Amino acid sequence: MTPPQRRRRFPKEAAPEEHPVPPAEGQGGQGQTREPERLYVVTGQVEGGDRAELDLVTLIVACADAPPSAQPEQSALLRLCQAPMSVAELSAYLNLPFSVVTVLLTELLTAELVQARAPIVRSALPDRSLLEAVMHGLQKL
Amino acid sequence: MDFKSSDTIPGPRAEDHLPHTATAAVKIVIVGGFGVGKTTMVGSVSEIRPLTTEETMTQAGIGVDDNYGSETKTATTVAMDFGRISITEQLVLYLFGTPGQERFWFLWNGLFEGALGAVVLVDTRRLEVSFDVIGRLEERGVPFVVAVNDFPDAPRYPMEDLRAALDLPEEIPMVKCDARRRASSRDVLMTLMRFLHSIAMAGASARA
Numbered sequence: 325m326t327p328p329q330r331r332r333r334f335p336k337e338a339a340p341e342e343h344p345v346p347p348a349e350g351q352g353g354q355g356q357t358r359e360p361e362r363l364y365v366v367t368g369q370v371e372g373g374d375r376a377e378l379d380l381v382t383l384i385v386a387c388a389d390a391p392p393s394a395q396p397e398q399s400a401l402l403r404l405c406q407a408p409m410s411v412a413e414l415s416a417y418l419n420l421p422f423s424v425v426t427v428l429l430t431e432l433l434t435a436e437l438v439q440a441r442a443p444i445v446r447s448a449l450p451d452r453s454l455l456e457a458v459m460h461g462l463q464k465l
Numbered sequence: 466m467d468f469k470s471s472d473t474i475p476g477p478r479a480e481d482h483l484p485h486t487a488t489a490a491v492k493i494v495i496v497g498g499f500g501v502g503k504t505t506m507v508g509s510v511s512e513i514r515p516l517t518t519e520e521t522m523t524q525a526g527i528g529v530d531d532n533y534g535s536e537t538k539t540a541t542t543v544a545m546d547f548g549r550i551s552i553t554e555q556l557v558l559y560l561f562g563t564p565g566q567e568r569f570w571f572l573w574n575g576l577f578e579g580a581l582g583a584v585v586l587v588d589t590r591r592l593e594v595s596f597d598v599i600g601r602l603e604e605r606g607v608p609f610v611v612a613v614n615d616f617p618d619a620p621r622y623p624m625e626d627l628r629a630a631l632d633l634p635e636e637i638p639m640v641k642c643d644a645r646r647r648a649s650s651r652d653v654l655m656t657l658m659r660f661l662h663s664i665a666m667a668g669a670s671a672r673a
Contacts, residue, residue, distance in 0.1 A: 329632070332600070333600045407483055412545075415519070443490045452669070461553060
């Protein structure tokens with residue numbers, strides 16, 4: 325019995341690099357067109373809208389109590405992130421979609437009622453000490 | 466959408482709070498076909514009860530969909546289960562498993578781009594459901610390992626046959642696992658981390 329066979333999307337000779345090695349300067353245009361690297365950077369710069377760049381695992385920490393004028397959703401958010409909490413967890417506990425939570429958080433960030441601790445994202449050359457820390461943590465499981 | 470009074474919102478248990486020292490988070494995505502054990506794997510290693518987050522995708526963004534069809538012209542909800550492992554007092558690892566139709570996950574901006582890497586969980590009874598996701602990870606340059614979830618009634622193929630069937634290059638690690646067991650799921654994550662580490666080492670020596 326043989327398992328079904330996957331067809332690779334790229335012919336082998338033109339296969340993309342298996343490792344995300346950054347292209348050398350000036351070589352980006354040659355060969356097949358690769359999608360530009362979409363690095364998920366938390367810039368604080370709002371892109372094409374009024375929402376902060378928040379990742380699922382951006383950690384949010386309250387830095388003030390809810391003002392009396394706060395909406396119930398915002399009061400609930402502020403209460404939940406008395407200790408650091410990811411946007412994903414906030415979304416889960418509040419039973420609100422991720423995008424709704426990011427809108428609420430953008431308002432709280434603007435009002436400086438919460439702080440955002442940006443996640444560490446995969447870069448072209450991952451930080452070895454970060455990877456080693458994760459491995460060490462997993463070994464303790 | 467009902468939003469109950471904020472007083473009734475269930476929050477985390479006291480022991481589920483992260484310490485105030487937590488300053489940074491990283492994520493790993495567990496992908497694979499429906500029912501392959503992604504949520505089981507998340508649950509077996511997570512320190513918190515797995516939670517679910519969701520996002521609403523507009524129809525314009527997801528294109529034609531055979532299964533949801535005309536009755537949901539405006540939006541489709543994509544849900545993801547996730548868990549958490551505290552690595553140090555400062556660093557937290559989140560694991561996202563992705564039930565439902567895999568092509569939606571890639572619309573979730575930043576899910577894969579920002580992840581350290583991915584685990585492709587494979588069920589040998591339905592190997593072909595993982596073909597699409599492997600292709601998409603390759604296209605995006607997301608580093609991944611393949612874990613074969615060992616279901617008792619699943620056909621057993623030699624690893625090299627599976628590697629050939631999945632058309633995986635030699636350097637992509639493949640492991641067997643039992644997603645229900647914490648130690649086994651942990652070993653899968655360790656395999657991914659060692660693979661990422663070897664990529665980092667190779668990248669560093671290439672630059673030296």
